Amino acid sequence: MSETTTALPDDVQRLIGVPQYEEVGEFPVERGYIWTSCSSVENGNPLFWDDAVAEELTHGHIAPPTMLSVWFRRHRWAPGRTGETLALQVHFDLKERFGLPEAVITENTMVFYEPVRVGDVLRTHQILRSVSEEKRTKLGVGRFWVIDVKCFNQHGDHVGTDIYTGFGYRRD
Amino acid sequence: MSDYKRLLLSDVAVGDTLPTLTYDVTATTVVLGALASRDWRPMHHDYDFAVRRNGLRNIFLNTPNQAAWFERYVTDWTGPTGRLGRMQFRMRDSVYPGDTMHFDGTVESVEQDETGCGWVQLAVALTVDGQTKTSCNVRVALPTSPDDNPWDRRGDRWRP
Numbered sequence: 001m002s003e004t005t006t007a008l009p010d011d012v013q014r015l016i017g018v019p020q021y022e023e024v025g026e027f028p029v030e031r032g033y034i035w036t037s038c039s040s041v042e043n044g045n046p047l048f049w050d051d052a053v054a055e056e057l058t059h060g061h062i063a064p065p066t067m068l069s070v071w072f073r074r075h076r077w078a079p080g081r082t083g084e085t086l087a088l089q090v091h092f093d094l095k096e097r098f099g100l101p102e103a104v105i106t107e108n109t110m111v112f113y114e115p116v117r118v119g120d121v122l123r124t125h126q127i128l129r130s131v132s133e134e135k136r137t138k139l140g141v142g143r144f145w146v147i148d149v150k151c152f153n154q155h156g157d158h159v160g161t162d163i164y165t166g167f168g169y170r171r172d
Numbered sequence: 173m174s175d176y177k178r179l180l181l182s183d184v185a186v187g188d189t190l191p192t193l194t195y196d197v198t199a200t201t202v203v204l205g206a207l208a209s210r211d212w213r214p215m216h217h218d219y220d221f222a223v224r225r226n227g228l229r230n231i232f233l234n235t236p237n238q239a240a241w242f243e244r245y246v247t248d249w250t251g252p253t254g255r256l257g258r259m260q261f262r263m264r265d266s267v268y269p270g271d272t273m274h275f276d277g278t279v280e281s282v283e284q285d286e287t288g289c290g291w292v293q294l295a296v297a298l299t300v301d302g303q304t305k306t307s308c309n310v311r312v313a314l315p316t317s318p319d320d321n322p323w324d325r326r327g328d329r330w331r332p
Binding site for chain 2: 033036037038039040041042043044045046047050052053056057058064065066067069070073076105106107108109110111112113114115
């Protein structure tokens with residue numbers, strides 16, 4: 001990987017650290033989806049299947065931590081909806097802003113705080129943390145960016161952050 | 173107290189390996205995983221789209237479902253008192269129907285933080301035919317004694 005240019009436009013610089021795309025989940029966290037997710041990977045953790053274990057350890061039913069992003073994915077269709085908000089919209093904004101036709105997520109880190117509980121209605125926002133100088137990789141020439149997706153419950157407790165490193169590029 | 177597996181911090185040492193999990197992936201695995209994570213994108217359920225439009229071999233496992241697989245793998249080992257703090261993963265290649273996934277993990281560190289919380293750092297790999305498809309680093313809290321419960325930690329006492 002090598003650097004090719006240095007400048008970061010002012011309009012992009014101004015977005016760094018600024019919360020964008022605040023959004024509220026379309027439905028409360030529910031056990032049906034928790035069971036479907038556990039079933040899909042044959043996860044028999046009694047925390048999600050056994051009421052007594054859930055009560056003893058977490059004082060009620062919680063969701064698997066890695067389901068964090070699931071609670072923000074919109075229905076495939078909903079009545080009266082117009083337009084489309086893409087998950088990780090900041091990623092697609094940067095791709096367009098820099099005129100980079102291709103983009104991939106190269107790394108994903110999830111940090112888990114207060115457990116997500118059945119009945120919670122979560123909200124989220126996205127924060128651009130950094131944009132690199134132009135770099136050349138085996139994929140092509142482009143920029144790396146880091147985006148935090150911070151998630152909270154209805155009480156304002158921080159439940160988790162998804163940190164994505166994206167690379168927008170054009171092929172050589 | 174309910175009867176379940178309860179791995180303690182003192183049961184773990186650097187260099188320990190986790191039992192291998194092996195799983196044969198089918199189209200149903202991929203589609204179920206995508207829909208369970210509310211991922212409606214066609215490359216995870218539409219063979220023609222994946223092959224003709226994206227130029228791939230088949231539909232493939234999506235990212236959130238891979239995270240769910242890693243969580244299942246780690247908590248199979250810890251039992252329900254294991255509490256995930258942080259998971260970092262990097263995908264190198266896709267997992268397709270017909271692949272046999274192998275999950276393997278190694279303990280990289282064992283420590284207690286300033287608040288007394290017990291932490292284990294794991295390096296986990298998802299491989300197919302010996303090739304790493306996804307590598308994953310996991311920080312998971314374990315009880316430091318039979319009476320300790322990492323799920324009780326809140327605020328400044330939880331530092332993932």
